[in-house]
Amino acid sequence: MEDELQHVLWMAISVAPSHGNTQPTRILVAHTPESRAALISSLSEGNRNWAPAAPLLFAIAAAPSHDTTPQDFGGTTREVWAMHAGIAIGNLMAQATALGLIAHPMAGFDEPGVRAVFGAPDDVRILAVVAAGYPGDPASLPEDLARKETAPQDRLALEHLVAFDRWSDVNAVSARELRRRNR
């Protein structure tokens, strides 16, 4: 993928907001063939079936020690680095889509393995591995992946996701349970 396009993707991650502007998110790019091969080896088997076709592979990492820990009124604190990395991933996906690209984040990978690929220390957390590139033809995929790629997007009805003023049982039920009931 062209360097200019990659640069726009990194900028989308860079401008993502963080509480206190701590910017704990890092981007680990597998640039050389050796790095790419090592990163692919760190993916789950399912992801190894399709991700190697993407021209751009990188990991989204976070340095929790860089981040703030917002405090509740009672003095307990909360970690926000994973949310911060997530916001950056959301920004990245929107920017990729606007460029006619796809950025597909994966959670199926070996975290110690990905750290080892880049020589990142143990206190750096790996949130996602992202495959990015131009959309391809689903017909080029194996049958099971092609079916997945062309299936309609399945999402819960909004009533399960949104609570107006009051949390209720409708919000408490999980997507897994709802899909089991509808099967």
Place this chain on the structure above:
Amino acid sequence: MEDELQHVLWMAISVAPSHGNTQPTRILVAHTPESRAALISSLSEGNRNWAPAAPLLFAIAAAPSHDTTPQDFGGTTREVWAMHAGIAIGNLMAQATALGLIAHPMAGFDEPGVRAVFGAPDDVRILAVVAAGYPGDPASLPEDLARKETAPQDRLALEHLVAFDRWSDVNAVSARELRRRNR
């Protein structure tokens, strides 16, 4: 804010991807004046100075028990609900911007307090409180907030955020440390 616009914001959160399509993210909307007042009381003092002017206030929550826990090759597992909620927040911000709105997530709040506003159980985590609305005139803000609002966006140089093939000391240094050095 018009119900149709709000609906588009909830849809942006709803379509955000999650590993295994678990959709652990929930939206807790302070709709009545009582809920709004209670939610505002749960904000940090700094946020109470500006957020009440927003026509729409809501919390982004997550139900960790709904979510998957991806497994490393050695059998350890990772929690991904906070990243999932973050991706949804990133989607929300992009959608709000596309609509000419602003969606401003805050981490400065009291988590038990926000849960209490909505009667959400203890195992529901609150990731952010979001103030959304049309952009206002910075001149209407108190002087310190107006300065903050109109200041240029300050972000680290990309070399600190992006590692090509190899993690380095340039990636390890925190935004806080870099800004201290440049002061």
